[in-house]
Amino acid sequence: MKSPNDFFGSAPEVHLWAPGRVNLLGEHTDYNDGYMLPVATPQRTDVMAARSDDGRFHAYSATLDQAFSWAPDESSPPGFARYIEGCIRLLAQRGQPIPPLRLYVRSNLALSTGLSSSAALEVATLRALRALLKIDLDGVTLAQIAQQAEIRYAGVNCGIMDQMAASLADEEHMLFLDARTLDYRVLPLPANSELIVINSGVPRQLAESKYNERRAECEAAAGMLGVQALRDVTDPAAADKLPSPLKERARHVISENNRVLEACGDIDAARFGELMNQSHYSLRDDYQVSIAALDELTEVLRKDPDVYGARLTGAGFGGACVALCRTGTAAAAGRRAVDRVNAGGAAATLLIPAPTQ
Known part of the structure; x- marks a missing residue:
């Protein structure tokens, strides 16, 4: 693994993170133009950057110990550099001159866990480019460019949540997001609560999953219901007129939007936990993106007297789950859940709170 000094030959010009x-x-x-409630993780991705002296772009990931190089008129090789290239190309298309660069990446975000390591890479890259090249770019616009980098260069037809969260969220508050208007506001977590995040140990491969298929099903359901997007339907029973599986997909989205809106109101941690449980059941049964490992892990968490509720987080098909628990109990409750499922042969790990060394 190369150090930054090895890669740059000196100190980098800028160092940003997301x-x-x-x-x-x-x-x-x-x-689906709907609503979300993400929070930022303590884990992050760092990007250091400097101008290149050989006329080529160079990207190195210390996490993967992989290096890529490409000329300005070439595409980057497949891999993490595609996300970086997308950010560079999209800034150039906005009229921003981008000289050849060297970019050094390191991250303590676990890959393929559903914690959006790709959005963190995109946002950290754009922050580094913004600082290095003195680009006028606000947080929302930066998130929009990051989203397009993932869609157009990494081939994942993602929504805007991950990039908005990486650009605007913090660890102490929920970030309410409206995907249609991009309005957002910062909200407190429910009183007397804190979070547990556990990696199930089953990697999630978003680009290779059925994510894009689910998106197409939702678009078809919206068309049959005569609305621009499923966000425009508020009664889950309206989905009953649709054929399966469009009925189930639409019912999840409609009910999930309602859960978010209720969670933004004045509810206590116990009710918030109930909404999280309902969300997981809907993702498991109607949206069919859960897996056995996540179902078991969330069920173990729900049975803990210190836990209010638990659900998978991220697109599903593997990855992590999140739970809301009583203040001061997250570390112990998280360890209990990990020990319980691992005794049965799982390979789960506690991510938040981060285990002490």
């Missing part, structure tokens, strides 16, 4: 995100409620709603 967090991952955990979504508390509002899963698979962002590409």
Whole structure:
């Protein structure tokens, strides 16, 4: 693994970072113009940058110990550099001259866990480019460019939530997001509560999953219901007229938006936990994106007397789960859940709160 000094030959010109995100409620709603409640993770991705002296772009990931190089008129090789190239190309298309650069990436965000390591990479890259090249770019616009980088260069037809969270969220508050208007506001977590995040140990491959298929099903359901997006329907029973599986997909999105809106009101931690449980059941049964490992893990958490509720977080098909628990109990409750499922052969790990060394 190369150090930054090895890679740059001296100190980098800029060093910026962006967090991952955990979504508390509002899963698979962002590409339906809906509502979400993410928070930032303490884990993050760092990007250091400097101008290149050989006329080529160079990207190195210390986390993966992978290096890529490409000429300005070439595409980057497949891999993490595609996300970086997307950010560079999209800034150039906005009229921003981008000289050849060297970019050094390191991250303590676990990959393929559903904590949005890709959005953290995109946002950290754009922050580094903004600082290095003195670009006038606000947080929302930056998130929009990051989203397009993932869609157009990494081939994932994602919504805007992950990039907005990486750009705007913090670890102490929920970030309410409206995907249609991009309005957002910062909200407190429920009183007397804190978060647990556990990696199930089953990697999630978003680009290779059925994510894009779910998005197409939602678009078809919206068309049959005569609305621009499923966000425009508020009664889950309206989905009953649709054929399966469009009925189930729409019912999840409609009910999930309602859960987010209720969670933004004056509710206590116990009710918030109930909404998280309902969200997981909907993702499991109607949206069919859960897996056995996540179902077991969330069920173990729900049975803990210190836990209010638990659900998968991220697109599903593997990855992590999030739970809301009583203040001061997260570390112990998280360890109990990990020990319980691992005794049965799982390979779960506690991510938040981060285990002490």
